Amino acid sequence: MPSPPAVDLLLATLECRGAVSPxxxxxxxxxxxxxxxxxxxxxxxxxxxxxxxxxxVTAGMAARVVGLADGSRQxxxxxxxGDFVDLHGLLLKQMDHSVVTLTPGYAVYYPHEQxxxxxxxxxxxxxxxxLLTMIDAAIQRSWIASLGRRSAQAHLCHLLCELCLRLDVxxxxxxxxxxxxLKQGDLADVLGISTVHANRCVQQLRADKLIRWLDRSLExxxxxxxxxxxxxxxxxxxxxxxxx
Amino acid sequence: MPSPPAVDLLLATLECRGAVSPxxxxxxxxxxxxxxxxxxxxxxxxxxxxxxxxxxVTAGMAARVVGLADGSRQxxxxxxxGDFVDLHGLLLKQMDHSVVTLTPGYAVYYPHEQxxxxxxxxxxxxxxxxLLTMIDAAIQRSWIASLGRRSAQAHLCHLLCELCLRLDVxxxxxxxxxxxxLKQGDLADVLGISTVHANRCVQQLRADKLIRWLDRSLExxxxxxxxxxxxxxxxxxxxxxxxx
DNA sequence: CGTCAGATTGATATTCATCAAGATCGGTGG
DNA sequence: CCACCGATCTTGATGAATATCAATCTGACG
Numbered sequence: 001m002p003s004p005p006a007v008d009l010l011l012a013t014l015e016c017r018g019a020v021s022p023x024x025x026x027x028x029x030x031x032x033x034x035x036x037x038x039x040x041x042x043x044x045x046x047x048x049x050x051x052x053x054x055x056x057v058t059a060g061m062a063a064r065v066v067g068l069a070d071g072s073r074q075x076x077x078x079x080x081x082g083d084f085v086d087l088h089g090l091l092l093k094q095m096d097h098s099v100v101t102l103t104p105g106y107a108v109y110y111p112h113e114q115x116x117x118x119x120x121x122x123x124x125x126x127x128x129x130x131l132l133t134m135i136d137a138a139i140q141r142s143w144i145a146s147l148g149r150r151s152a153q154a155h156l157c158h159l160l161c162e163l164c165l166r167l168d169v170x171x172x173x174x175x176x177x178x179x180x181x182l183k184q185g186d187l188a189d190v191l192g193i194s195t196v197h198a199n200r201c202v203q204q205l206r207a208d209k210l211i212r213w214l215d216r217s218l219e220x221x222x223x224x225x226x227x228x229x230x231x232x233x234x235x236x237x238x239x240x241x242x243x244x
Numbered sequence: 245m246p247s248p249p250a251v252d253l254l255l256a257t258l259e260c261r262g263a264v265s266p267x268x269x270x271x272x273x274x275x276x277x278x279x280x281x282x283x284x285x286x287x288x289x290x291x292x293x294x295x296x297x298x299x300x301v302t303a304g305m306a307a308r309v310v311g312l313a314d315g316s317r318q319x320x321x322x323x324x325x326g327d328f329v330d331l332h333g334l335l336l337k338q339m340d341h342s343v344v345t346l347t348p349g350y351a352v353y354y355p356h357e358q359x360x361x362x363x364x365x366x367x368x369x370x371x372x373x374x375l376l377t378m379i380d381a382a383i384q385r386s387w388i389a390s391l392g393r394r395s396a397q398a399h400l401c402h403l404l405c406e407l408c409l410r411l412d413v414x415x416x417x418x419x420x421x422x423x424x425x426l427k428q429g430d431l432a433d434v435l436g437i438s439t440v441h442a443n444r445c446v447q448q449l450r451a452d453k454l455i456r457w458l459d460r461s462l463e464x465x466x467x468x469x470x471x472x473x474x475x476x477x478x479x480x481x482x483x484x485x486x487x488x
Numbered sequence: 489c490g491t492c493a494g495a496t497t498g499a500t501a502t503t504c505a506t507c508a509a510g511a512t513c514g515g516t517g518g
Numbered sequence: 519c520c521a522c523c524g525a526t527c528t529t530g531a532t533g534a535a536t537a538t539c540a541a542t543c544t545g546a547c548g
Contacts, residue, residue: 048479064385066385066386066388066389066393068389068393068394068475069475072393073393074388074389074392074393076385076388076389076392077385088378088381088382091371091374091375091378092375092378092379092382092482093486094479096382096385096386096477096479096480097385119367119370119371120367123363123364126363126370127335127363130335130374130377131335131336133374133377133378133381134332134335134336134377135336136381137332137377137380137381137384138332138336138340140381140384140385140388141308141310141320141321141340141341141384142310142340143388144310144318144320144384144387144388144391145310145312145318145320147388147391147392147436148318148320148391148433148435148436149310149312149316149317149318149436150312189392191392192391192392192393231312231313235292235338235340236340238336242337
């Protein structure tokens with residue numbers, strides 16, 4: 001499988017949030033990144049490094065990871081196709097966390113110089129890139145709320161609702177069904193719980209007939225009930241076009 | 245007590261992260277905001293609203309809050325003098341959370357139009373404002389790591405280390421001593437635990453002679469040990485000037 | 489067939505929540 | 519001045535959520 005068209009994914013992600021003019025579209029299409037194929041458990045970006053390019057996922061899933069001294073780790077964001085994993089590296093010079101892959105896939109690295117050029121040429125595109133990083137931050141806030149105040153069970157429901165909508169933006173979640181190739185251990189590192197407990201939460205969702213999850217493919221059987229269990233409100237994903 | 249000079253605080257926050265040229269300084273000094281005095285438990289920004297200005301705290305402490313249906317709430321960021329609480333409102337149109345005050349203080353509201361004008365006139369200042377929002381996001385990531393993988397005790401240690409350094413940037417934490425007027429219930433909403441448990445964690449820090457906390461004033465008695473207990477690494481706060 | 493990673497299950501231990509009751513303290517009306 | 523009040527802090531007892539440890543089970547694959 002070759003790498004999916006990176007620029008189309010990026011445009012889909014942008015256009016879901018606001019209008020993109022033909023000139024701006026041309027600017028984005030002018031980006032030239034280097035494609036990288038990855039397998040599971042590769043380090044796309046290393047903590048402490050000073051990247052000179054930003055990494056867009058085009059297939060598969062990656063995660064930002066903070067490692068603790070006792071060997072445990074916390075995943076502080078998940079990235080699906082169309083996501084800029086480290087656009088913030090354009091501003092923050094030194095990485096305070098790593099980015100690792102959770103599944104096989106593809107990524108494209110765009111040199112910061114090209115992105116900076118875009119910020120010089122188009123204030124509106126600059127705002128849209130900034131907006132992408134702000135949506136990222138909004139997702140992090142919702143994760144904080146889940147970690148702090150939701151049960152592990154509700155947290156898992158919330159996560160699945162979020163992923164389904166985010167994948168739908170890039171056309172990867174038709175009929176509430178999407179590829180979900182995480183190991184349960186990775187899921188535990190997202191939810192901040194043990195692998196054993198993560199497994200029990202998954203079992204519960206299966207028993208409640210809320211999801212079907214077999215072999216890397218996950219289907220949400222009843223989105224409404226899942227969203228209710230999680231008090232899920234998609235407002236924070238900014239899935240509506242705003243006037244410029 | 246009158247409102248502290250807002251622009252100086254903002255400049256201190258910016259200059260701690262990078263150089264500001266005289267012209268840029270003039271641009272910032274040209275900002276005209278409206279001052280607001282607040283007491284505890286006021287809502288500076290209401291969830292669901294569409295702000296037309298961004299709010300800079302100049303004295304006291306404010307927090308972004310997500311409320312859950314069962315009446316509980318999670319604080320997903322704390323804001324100290326010099327912090328733009330909702331700069332992201334410039335990009336994200338509708339607020340996905342509220343901002344409430346945790347202590348009395350002052351805030352200044354800058355109309356988005358003025359901020360947008362800055363982004364038109366100075367690409368470098370734009371990047372610095374963007375950087376501020378990115379530091380905010382980095383702090384949120386570290387909170388996620390604490391919520392997910394640290395004990396409540398270590399989480400509290402980490403929080404106090406962070407606050408001490410952030411307050412030091414604006415000169416409000418000389419000799420590891422700063423005003424900390426949160427109620428223990430608010431602290432619990434930061435840490436994602438119950439008030440009772442928060443109290444026990446505080447007691448423990450007192451018993452270990454790591455802090456003294458009396459009457460709104462908190463002193464860190466042994467920063468090094470506190471940082472060790474938390475595995476605190478200040479890298480994420482970006483407290484070093486980077487070349488433009 | 490043996491091996492290995494991952495999923496699952498059961499038993500037990502820790503952490504933290506909840507409930508209830510005092511203790512403390514500043515403010516307030518009489 | 520003093521009794522009272524509400525908010526907050528503190529402490530103890532008990533229960534629920536989650537971690538940890540240890541097996542077993544499953545399927546992919548050399």
